[in-house]
Amino acid sequence: MGGAAAVGTLVRADGDIPVDVSRDPAREAARRELTKPMYHENDPNPLQQAVNEFWDWVEELFGAASSATPGGAVGLVVIVLVVLALVGALWWRLGTPQHIPTSTSPLFDDSPRSAAEHRAAAEAHAAAGRWNEAVQERMRAVVRALEERTLLDLRPGRTADEAAAEGGRSLPAHSAQLRAAAREFDDVTYGGRAADQHAYHQLRCLDLELERAKPHLVDTYPGAAE
Structure with missing residues (x-):
């Protein structure tokens, strides 16, 4: 088309006298002309156009960020790499974020065993490198030992969390360790995490410490050692 000439003036078919047209009809005529398929044969498809717009936006965003970052684009790349390295280190250290489980199932099954039997089973699992089972059996040994010392009442349906809370009242100096042991048991048993x-070793040390610990006799359960 003839650029500016097409905006305000149209030429008669005989080529003699130009016809003046007002601005709005001229604009509408130009718009109709540009909608013809012949002008859009080489346009990108809608998907390609959306991709191009996205990369234009990324380029603008990167340019704005690099202009505000010391060192320009190189400084921005360094900062991004440092952030990614920190995220990777945290992911490796903490593992996949998971919901902290809480035990709702009984700690013991229907075949009661003594603390010594649970300890023996735990040691056998540990010797074979089965750390999940070793942790579970050692936690059961801890709770069964407290029951055998009458520091906990015999209650078949007790969970690990309940045992830790109740045992902490009799052995307040070890209450935090008991809660940590219960969380470890829950993570392994219900949370899908792997023990090591x-x-x-920490749970085994706690078990040995509790064997020598003297109970706090205030608010203990009926039948506690006098």
Whole structure:
């Protein structure tokens, strides 16, 4: 088309006398002309157009960020790499974020065993590198030992969390360790997390400490040692 000439003037078909047209009809005529398919044969498809607009937006965003960052684009790249490294380190250290489980099932099954039997089972699992089972059996040994010392009443349906809370009242110096042991048991049993040698070693040390610990006799359960 003839650029500016097409905006305000149309030429008669015989080429003699130009016809003046007002601005609005001229604009409408130009718009109709530009909607013809011949002008859009090489336009990108809608998907390609959306992709192009997205990358234009990314380029503008990157340009704005680099202009506000010390060192320009290089400084921005360094900052992004440092952030990614920190996120990766946290992910590796903490693992996949998971909901903290709370035990709702009984700690013991229907075949009661003594603390010594649970300890023996825990040691056998540990020797074979089965740390999940070793942690579970050692926690059961801890609770069964407290029951055998009458520091906990015999209650078949007790959960690990309940045992830790009740045992902490009789042995307040170890209440935090008991709660941590219950959380470890819950993570392994209900939370899908894997135990390791360190977790089992801590629980084993707690079990040995509790054997030598003297109970706090205030608010203990009926039948507690006098």
